[in-house]
Amino acid sequence: METIVRFFSLQDPNVRYVVLGMLLLSVSTAVIGTFSLLRKKALAGDAVSHAVLPGVCLSFLISGQKEIWSLMAGAFVSGLLSLWCVQYISKHSKLKEDASIGIVLSVFFGLGVVLLTFIQHQGNASQSGLDAFLFGKAAVLMPSDVWVMSIVAVVMLFMVYAFYKEFTLFSFDPGFAQSIGLPVQRLEYILTALMVMSIVMGIQTVGVVLMSAMLITPAAIARFWTNQLFRMLILSVVFSMIASVAGAYISFLAPNMPTGPWIVVVLSGMALLSFLVAPQRGIVWKWWQARILKRKTAEENVLKAMYQLGEKENSFQETYTLEDIFSRRAYATVYTSRILQRLHHQGYVIWEQGEAQLTAEGIRKGSLITRRHRLWETYLTQVVNIAPDHVHDDAESMEHLITEELEKKLLEQLKDPSLDPHQSEIPPIN
Amino acid sequence: MHFSDFIIVFTASCIAITCALLGCFLVLRKMAMMGDAISHSVLPGIAIAYLLSNSRDSWVMLLGATAFGILTTLLIEQVHQRMRVQEDASIGLVFTAFFSIGVIIISAYAENIDLDQECVLYGEMVHLPLQSLYWGKQAIGPMAMYNAVVMLLLVLTAIVLAFRRLQVCTFDPGFAVSLGISVSVWHYLLMSLVSFTTVVSFEAVGAILVVAFLVVPSSAAFLLTQRLSHMLVLAALIALFSAVGGYYLAYWLDASIAGCMTCVAGLFFLVAFLSQRLLNKTIPLTKENTGTKAIGIN
Numbered sequence: 166m167e168t169i170v171r172f173f174s175l176q177d178p179n180v181r182y183v184v185l186g187m188l189l190l191s192v193s194t195a196v197i198g199t200f201s202l203l204r205k206k207a208l209a210g211d212a213v214s215h216a217v218l219p220g221v222c223l224s225f226l227i228s229g230q231k232e233i234w235s236l237m238a239g240a241f242v243s244g245l246l247s248l249w250c251v252q253y254i255s256k257h258s259k260l261k262e263d264a265s266i267g268i269v270l271s272v273f274f275g276l277g278v279v280l281l282t283f284i285q286h287q288g289n290a291s292q293s294g295l296d297a298f299l300f301g302k303a304a305v306l307m308p309s310d311v312w313v314m315s316i317v318a319v320v321m322l323f324m325v326y327a328f329y330k331e332f333t334l335f336s337f338d339p340g341f342a343q344s345i346g347l348p349v350q351r352l353e354y355i356l357t358a359l360m361v362m363s364i365v366m367g368i369q370t371v372g373v374v375l376m377s378a379m380l381i382t383p384a385a386i387a388r389f390w391t392n393q394l395f396r397m398l399i400l401s402v403v404f405s406m407i408a409s410v411a412g413a414y415i416s417f418l419a420p421n422m423p424t425g426p427w428i429v430v431v432l433s434g435m436a437l438l439s440f441l442v443a444p445q446r447g448i449v450w451k452w453w454q455a456r457i458l459k460r461k462t463a464e465e466n467v468l469k470a471m472y473q474l475g476e477k478e479n480s481f482q483e484t485y486t487l488e489d490i491f492s493r494r495a496y497a498t499v500y501t502s503r504i505l506q507r508l509h510h511q512g513y514v515i516w517e518q519g520e521a522q523l524t525a526e527g528i529r530k531g532s533l534i535t536r537r538h539r540l541w542e543t544y545l546t547q548v549v550n551i552a553p554d555h556v557h558d559d560a561e562s563m564e565h566l567i568t569e570e571l572e573k574k575l576l577e578q579l580k581d582p583s584l585d586p587h588q589s590e591i592p593p594i595n
Numbered sequence: 596m597h598f599s600d601f602i603i604v605f606t607a608s609c610i611a612i613t614c615a616l617l618g619c620f621l622v623l624r625k626m627a628m629m630g631d632a633i634s635h636s637v638l639p640g641i642a643i644a645y646l647l648s649n650s651r652d653s654w655v656m657l658l659g660a661t662a663f664g665i666l667t668t669l670l671i672e673q674v675h676q677r678m679r680v681q682e683d684a685s686i687g688l689v690f691t692a693f694f695s696i697g698v699i700i701i702s703a704y705a706e707n708i709d710l711d712q713e714c715v716l717y718g719e720m721v722h723l724p725l726q727s728l729y730w731g732k733q734a735i736g737p738m739a740m741y742n743a744v745v746m747l748l749l750v751l752t753a754i755v756l757a758f759r760r761l762q763v764c765t766f767d768p769g770f771a772v773s774l775g776i777s778v779s780v781w782h783y784l785l786m787s788l789v790s791f792t793t794v795v796s797f798e799a800v801g802a803i804l805v806v807a808f809l810v811v812p813s814s815a816a817f818l819l820t821q822r823l824s825h826m827l828v829l830a831a832l833i834a835l836f837s838a839v840g841g842y843y844l845a846y847w848l849d850a851s852i853a854g855c856m857t858c859v860a861g862l863f864f865l866v867a868f869l870s871q872r873l874l875n876k877t878i879p880l881t882k883e884n885t886g887t888k889a890i891g892i893n
Contacts, residue, residue, distance in 0.1 A: 207683040267627040271807030275857025282851035378691030426695035433692035
């Protein structure tokens with residue numbers, strides 16, 4: 166409890182810088198990651214974050230000191246160059262983008278390793294810790310780092326705010342964007358530059374590999390929850406921020422735990438959770454929807470069976486045992502009594518001592534399902550010209566799906582038919 | 596040349612050729628980044644197996660890490676197909692998650708594991724001859740060399756024996772299914788080979804340089820030829836020359852051996868790419884010329 170208070174009150178200056186820095190980083194990487202995900206360039210970030218190494222080494226070789234701005238400038242240039250190479254290779258050869266990303270990533274990194282070892286073997290004392298640029302040091306963020314991060318985050322947000330419409334159009338449909346006269350090439354440069362900028366800044370904090378996760382994972386999770394770009398941007402920033410704070414908190418509790426990997430693990434956990442429960446796409450959500458539909462179908466089938474039994478005897482006031490219902494519906498199972506119980510609660514059926522009787526509401530519903538079934542059969546035979554003995558199965562599933570609107574349209578188009586193709590009466594609306 | 600130099604070059608060549616051969620299939624299947632993903636996500640497998648068996652070169656570790664490689668492939672496919680996350684994003688999602696779990700395990704048991712992410716990413720080839728394999732009490736040479744040879748033979752056998760099947764599955768999976776070939780069995784076989792190769796190679800050349808050997812020679816070969824068999828041979832040759840040339844470059848520059856090998860492979864790719872560009876530029880030009888001539892005659 167005490168540690169929670171100490172962490173979240175941000176008294177400790179070290180905690181303050183780490184949390185602030187990670188939050189700023191989350192904003193810029195999540196925003197740019199969303200655009201690169203939508204442009205199907207998720208792995209380009211991976212290439213960039215490996216490809217900054219030769220730039221860092223070269224700028225050290227030239228300047229001879231570990232001055233943060235010159236290192237970042239070197240990183241920025243070689244990051245941009247790597248993305249240009251990826252594009253150039255996949256545009257001017259039969260290699261696909263995945264291969265060109267792999268080539269650029271590994272060759273740039275290899276070159277960087279050569280330069281790094283070359284520098285190390287030269288014995289320049291100030292080189293030590295140069296490779297820390299690649300592996301991240303989230304736990305020891307300095308105020309100056311936080312300043313750099315806030316500048317990047319502000320620039321990022323400003324650019325996205327200023328070019329929101331253009332970026333959106335360009336990400337979803339570059340062909341259309343070009344055809345209405347947007348400067349596609351320039352937009353591409355801006356987005357690329359923003360991406361390289363946030364990667365260069367992020368690498369020093371979370372490391373090469375985990376940088377890719379900061380770009381890809383929040384956007385992928387957000388994509389799962391919404392279909393709207395603006396909400397996706399907000400959601401991915403929020404997810405990324407939660408994970409950052411959680412990661413910082415964990416490494417605050419256990420100081421030998423690295424911040425970056427924990428942020429990624431928390432993000433991945435969120436992704437897993439979203440895969441399970443997100444609306445529309447999550448596994449649990451889909452399973453629940455299927456279950457609801459299955460229940461509804463089963464209930465409507467029982468009502469229909471009872472209605473059709475009544476039709477045969479021309480009276481809907483009869484009571485039926487389970488066996489009677491089974492005689493009508495070959496698929497009926499042991500679950501039928503449970504279904505009848507549910508129908509009893511919903512007021513469609515009176516189910517007492519093993520005997521079931523339709524209520525007025527139940528008769529209405531039963532006739533509705535039967536009508537829709539027979540209407541669909543009529544429609545299939547008359548309009549679609551399918552043989553009458555082939556239409557039953559289709560109508561079995563359609564009867565549960567037809568809406569009131571569609572039913573009206575069907576009645577209109579078929580001119581209120583009274584008999585279906587099997588010469589059964591289509592119950593009128595009452 | 597010292598014996599230890601020879602061992603380094605020989606082992607690296609075996610690894611490079613193995614990776615290049617497998618890489619041909621990855622590049623043709625547009626799965627080049629799968630190699631990248633697998634080479635990172637074996638980290639937790641390596642860490643766990645290292646904790647359990649307390650040594651770096653044991654079969655437990657190989658199996659553990661290979662299992663994680665296959666698990667990665669499976670998960671990426673599940674996330675892509677079931678969750679409809681686009682493919683590049685699902686690759687990025689899965690391998691970063693595994694890699695961070697690996698880093699966390701390593702930092703949690705830092706005093707018990709002589710392993711860090713830098714060694715996984717870079718590899719350290721100079722240490723290759725240090726760990727010997729023992730036959731009884733007699734040291735018969737470095738462990739890594741034997742591993743690399745076994746792996747090369749394994750991959751060569753698989754490719755020679757199953758060449759037709761791999762070819763059909765790679766170029767026309769639909770046709771392969773209609774012939775009664777189980778595409779997914781061959782897919783997972785290939786992926787297991789890639790995982791196994793990655794794990795065997797990582798200590799020697801590092802994860803990124805495994806990716807280099809998987810992708811770069813095979814892509815260069817892909818640009819130069821239209822036949823799978825030629826592509827495999829060319830890729831293997833490029834890999835061999837990169838390994839040998841890289842070693843001498845490293846010797847000359849006094850820099851990382853694995854890094855230099857990658858740079859030489861990159862040079863080979865550059866040459867292949869430029870020659871392909873030049874050819875492409877000259878071919879349409881001659882066509883144009885004949886075209887104008889034809890009009891002139893008319």
